[in-house]
Amino acid sequence: MFSTSNYPVSAAAEARTLTDLDTRLVDCRACPRLVAWREETAVAKRAAFRDWEYWGRPVPGFGPSDAALVITGLAPAAHGANRTGRMFTGDPSGDLLFATLHELNLASLPTATHRDDGLELHGVRVTAPVHCAPPANLPTTGERDTCRPWSAREWELLRPTARSVVVLGGFGWQATLPALRQAGWNVPRPRPAFGHGARTTLEPTDGATAALSVFGCYHVSRRNVSTGRLTPAMLREVLAEAARTAGLPVARPGAG
Template sequence: MCSSAAYPLRAAAEALTSADLDARLVECRACPRLVAWREETASTKRAEFRDWQYWGRPVPAFGPADAAMLVVGLAPAAHGGNRTGRMFTGDRAGDVLFEALYDLGLASQATATSRDDGLELYGVRVTAPVHCAPPGNRPTPEERDTCRPWLVRELEELRPRLRSVVVLGAFGWQAVLPTLHEAGWPVPRPRPAFGHGVRTTLAPADGCSAAPLTVFGCYHVSQRNVFTGRLTGEMLREVLAEAARAAGLG
């Protein structure tokens, strides 16, 4: 494993495929605070998961490598993705997201409990700008920027077919727009502000014959947003359905 802060930039650039990228990503130890937290959480565990062998490493993206639609969250949950090793798997936020994708015919089942539960995504890939569980669900700007090369390289791999991106929450929005710029899409300045239901269409990426890319803003599927009614299942499905149509999936 590599503890150098330069590791993500070098390793991501050298990745030849999405599978190669994921294999390199799970070895990353570039952010000391995140490494300490993810491993402490994996060791101490939560009482209800005491029989689990926690993943305790960076969590790679999930879904087909040629997806036309990308869903971007914030970071893995300490007892969700950090436990199961799969994005949005094993926590309530994931329950909300995957149920909505299932309702739209974009997932094979409405629940996500473990890496081997049989869940498949159809034309959709799920990722995050930060791949390790952060304390308090709050990555620092420095951690976000250190992790950025992974998402840049992932977007470059997806670029030929990618048609829409759904960004969950303001943190993800602020992380994704400069990342899209680095991956070749011309992002306007000033950058569009985040809001639920906001959308912006980017011209085809540099050096790529792909169609324009539509980026959608959506409130995060956090427990707080769902419990307070700030985000309802209907609101989430509406944004995902629009993104699916933009991606040619519905």
């Protein structure tokens, strides 16, 4: 049983592929508060999901290993990805995200419910800087930093193909930029500020790979969507621009 924060550092460094990284990640028990919460939630469940067998473990990213566009959020939801085992699925936050990706021809289905629902992403990987569901949807800065080796190694493995990233929310922005620096991109000091529609370009430190375009977008949370802070058009615009920057073909709204 792994019980210290040393495990992410050593296990992530030893991963040679994204599949290997994801396999190691789901065994992580480095953050006691998050381990307790994700497992307690998996046992207590929510009444609507009492027949589900919850995932109850760290949630890896998903999408092709040669993704050109990466979408990163905050952390799994207690009764969403902590239940389904796949980032952004089973939670209202994913409803708009996957519907928009499908509209842009970047996802095979407009909905995502569980790991075996047939959804495939086209040139896109979805992940998060914190891989365990946190109480009140808010990990601590210490938990964020403990989880960073997983994120940094994921970015290292994606460097050959990743050309753009959409960061959902200010927490994700703050967590992702240090991971990108650790993975081999130059991040300016002071760091670029988060905002919806913010965009910055990061050059590789070694010149071995292409630059990475980083896009800011309000998080697809139920609160942001229900209040109109983030509209479908706003999300579509950011995702489409990031996909085009990454060299992915994007369908026009209403096409087909």
